[in-house]
Amino acid sequence: MEEYQAMYKASLEDPEKFWGDMAREFYWKTPFEKVGPTYNFDRTKGDVSIRWFEGGATNLSYNCLDRNVEQGFGSKTAIYYECNDLDDGHAAYSYSDVLRMVCKLANALKAEGVQKGDRLSVYLPMIVELPASMLACARIGAVHSVVFGGFSAESLAGRLQDAQSSLVITADAVMRGAKPVQLKAITDKACEIAAKDGFNVQRVVCVARLKDTPRAGQAQHGWVSGRDVWYSDFVAAQAEECECEWMDSEAPLFMLYTSGSTGKPKGVLHTTGGYMLGAFATTKYTFDYHPEDVYFCTADCGWITGHSYVTYGPMLNTATQVLFEGVPTHPDVDRFWKVCEKYKVSIFYTAPTAIRALMKSGDAPVTRNDLSSLRLLGTVGEPINPEAWRWYYRVVGGGHCAIADTYWQTETGSHLITPLVGAMDCKPGSAVLPFFGGPGGGGTVYGDHKRFEETYFSQFNGCYFTGDGCKRDKDGFYWLTGRMDDVINVSGHRIGTAEVESALVAHAKVAEAAVVGFPHDIKGEGIWCYVTLNEGEAYEDSLKADLKKQVREVIGAFAMPDEIHWAPGLPKTRSGKIMRRVLRKLALPDYETQDLGDTSTLADPSVVDVLKSYHPRKK
Ligand code: ATP
Numbered sequence: 278m279e280e281y282q283a284m285y286k287a288s289l290e291d292p293e294k295f296w297g298d299m300a301r302e303f304y305w306k307t308p309f310e311k312v313g314p315t316y317n318f319d320r321t322k323g324d325v326s327i328r329w330f331e332g333g334a335t336n337l338s339y340n341c342l343d344r345n346v347e348q349g350f351g352s353k354t355a356i357y358y359e360c361n362d363l364d365d366g367h368a369a370y371s372y373s374d375v376l377r378m379v380c381k382l383a384n385a386l387k388a389e390g391v392q393k394g395d396r397l398s399v400y401l402p403m404i405v406e407l408p409a410s411m412l413a414c415a416r417i418g419a420v421h422s423v424v425f426g427g428f429s430a431e432s433l434a435g436r437l438q439d440a441q442s443s444l445v446i447t448a449d450a451v452m453r454g455a456k457p458v459q460l461k462a463i464t465d466k467a468c469e470i471a472a473k474d475g476f477n478v479q480r481v482v483c484v485a486r487l488k489d490t491p492r493a494g495q496a497q498h499g500w501v502s503g504r505d506v507w508y509s510d511f512v513a514a515q516a517e518e519c520e521c522e523w524m525d526s527e528a529p530l531f532m533l534y535t536s537g538s539t540g541k542p543k544g545v546l547h548t549t550g551g552y553m554l555g556a557f558a559t560t561k562y563t564f565d566y567h568p569e570d571v572y573f574c575t576a577d578c579g580w581i582t583g584h585s586y587v588t589y590g591p592m593l594n595t596a597t598q599v600l601f602e603g604v605p606t607h608p609d610v611d612r613f614w615k616v617c618e619k620y621k622v623s624i625f626y627t628a629p630t631a632i633r634a635l636m637k638s639g640d641a642p643v644t645r646n647d648l649s650s651l652r653l654l655g656t657v658g659e660p661i662n663p664e665a666w667r668w669y670y671r672v673v674g675g676g677h678c679a680i681a682d683t684y685w686q687t688e689t690g691s692h693l694i695t696p697l698v699g700a701m702d703c704k705p706g707s708a709v710l711p712f713f714g715g716p717g718g719g720g721t722v723y724g725d726h727k728r729f730e731e732t733y734f735s736q737f738n739g740c741y742f743t744g745d746g747c748k749r750d751k752d753g754f755y756w757l758t759g760r761m762d763d764v765i766n767v768s769g770h771r772i773g774t775a776e777v778e779s780a781l782v783a784h785a786k787v788a789e790a791a792v793v794g795f796p797h798d799i800k801g802e803g804i805w806c807y808v809t810l811n812e813g814e815a816y817e818d819s820l821k822a823d824l825k826k827q828v829r830e831v832i833g834a835f836a837m838p839d840e841i842h843w844a845p846g847l848p849k850t851r852s853g854k855i856m857r858r859v860l861r862k863l864a865l866p867d868y869e870t871q872d873l874g875d876t877s878t879l880a881d882p883s884v885v886d887v888l889k890s891y892h893p894r895k896k
């Protein structure tokens with residue numbers, strides 16, 4: 278703890294030394310002149326800007342791959358690839374393998390005419406070509422825009438146009454659980470939609486994921502000659518070495534859309550030097566990373582967690598990691614734990630939504646696997662309610678693993694608030710203390726700097742506004758209470774949605790809860806609770822009083838729910854977060870006719886109708 282405090286202080290008071298020394302562990306073609314940060318967060322003094330490692334030139338692909346190979350880690354396993362289906366097997370890729378792959382693809386992209394600064398879209402499943410495509414872009418200075426493989430043709434089309442990306446890397450199709458996802462067919466459709474708007478995609482590079490396998494028949498797609506090319510043909514003639522483009526520290530590295538929980542997704546642009554150090558340092562310190570660790574982050578590369586904690590952070594740390602193509606429930610609800618046992622995973626990082634979903638099936642699917650290799654557990658994405666934290670700690674971690682509840686955002690690129698496990702005691706539900714004050718932070722919303730300034734810098738002059746609420750306890754620990762927009766003001770009491778949700782989930786029959794405010798004649802705002810029960814529990818009205826009592830006992834009478842709304846399913850973004858803005862609309866008196874806003878990132882739109890059918894005010 279003392280060491281943390283000293284390092285924290287040093288990171289803020291002497292960034293030149295603290296971050297400068299750390300940055301010099303990496304290769305810089307041109308050394309930086311100044312660590313910085315040089316920034317302006319005050320809109321009255323001009324454009325908002327942040328600059329790190331000014332004057333320096335480096336390359337992420339070099340530091341993730343070549344540097345490791347040069348230091349003698351070429352044969353170390355970088356990626357264990359675990360397929361969706363057990364009978365489909367697995368594969369291991371060493372750092373040298375990945376480097377060769379990346380160079381061939383980078384050369385192919387260059388031969389295609391791709392230049393520094395061009396935007397390329399990647400619409401792939403979790404196969405090794407996904408991180409490899411990101412690194413190939415980074416190698417030649419192209420800006421990657423990874424679109425999660427669950428998005429629809431419309432969403433993909435919008436992102437292609439927004440990024441003006443004329444090349445897409447996709448796959449024929451992939452099995453996700455028992456169902457095929459037709460990535461190529463969706464890409465074809467997206468190209469058609471974009472073309473109607475006058476934007477033409479010139480090249481579609483298609484990885485043969487199901488082709489030539491027993492599941493080939495599951496892939497159904499067309500082929501546009503002249504535009505489409507198989508990945509293997511695309512890279513076939515290319516050399517296995519490729520010189521890096523040396524990128525200015527503030528040159529764009531990638532753009533990525535936020536989850537769309539609170540509105541239309543924002544295309545955040547991240548740059549090179551600061552992002553690199555942020556991803557590296559947080560992976561190293563948050564996860565207490567050691568060379569012998571086997572690391573497994575379940576996030577898809579389509580989200581920021583997959584960028585920073587699958588592709589970049591682990592590789593900058595020369596880590597060995599598991600890349601999992603499938604879903605936690607296929608072929609059975611114990612798949613994550615099977616993977617952990619198989620590869621002797623020591624660091625496991627997932628989201629509260631997955632933990633709550635797996636908790637519903639009880640302890641047995643976890644405990645029938647040998648999880649003794651686990652040492653550290655991480656969570657990210659939403660506040661984790663203490664009940665889920667304790668289950669994660671006790672059942673998954675066997676009571677001997679530390680838990681890192683990592684709070685951060687697409688915009689920050691790396692962890693903001695997180696325990697440094699081992700160094701500090703944790704409290705269930707608290708993200709604990711700030712990480713070292715340091716680099717990272719997206720410098721703009723792609724193509725819309727004004728939206729960037731208005732969203733993040735208009736609330737508090739001179740400060741970045743995350744949009745999230747938080748409490749600090751007497752020990753200085755931080756407790757995220759949910760989005761500021763979601764704080765409910767009941768008769769003058771400010772109540773965080775996360776608190777009420779935690780109280781509900783602590784009830785033995787409750788699996789998940791989402792709480793919103795609604796207009797209330799007397800209290801100003803009332804508390805409306807959407808509740809999902811555990812497998813096999815009946816949605817009976819008699820239980821509602823019990824749940825209200827539960828909240829009253831845990832928090833107090835002022836937080837007593839006004840309505841309990843049964844929710845066999847909740848509206849979630851494709852990254853697994855509850856979309857409370859949709860729930861707020863469904864709690865309004867005229868819910869039937871409400872416009873639900875941008876629901877393009879909603880994973881399953883049909884839950885809205887189910888919720889309407891359970892509406893407590895249904896006539
Ligand atoms: P949008 O910005 O489009 O509304 P989003 O904010 O959900 O979507 P992300 O960048 O994926 O997009 O998520 C970041 C947000 O997730 C944070 O602002 C916070 O609300 C929530 N979050 C992430 N990790 C945690 C955590 N450990 N505890 C509490 N909240 C978290």
Ligand code: MG
Nearest residue numbers: 535539686744
């Ligand atoms: Mg956000």
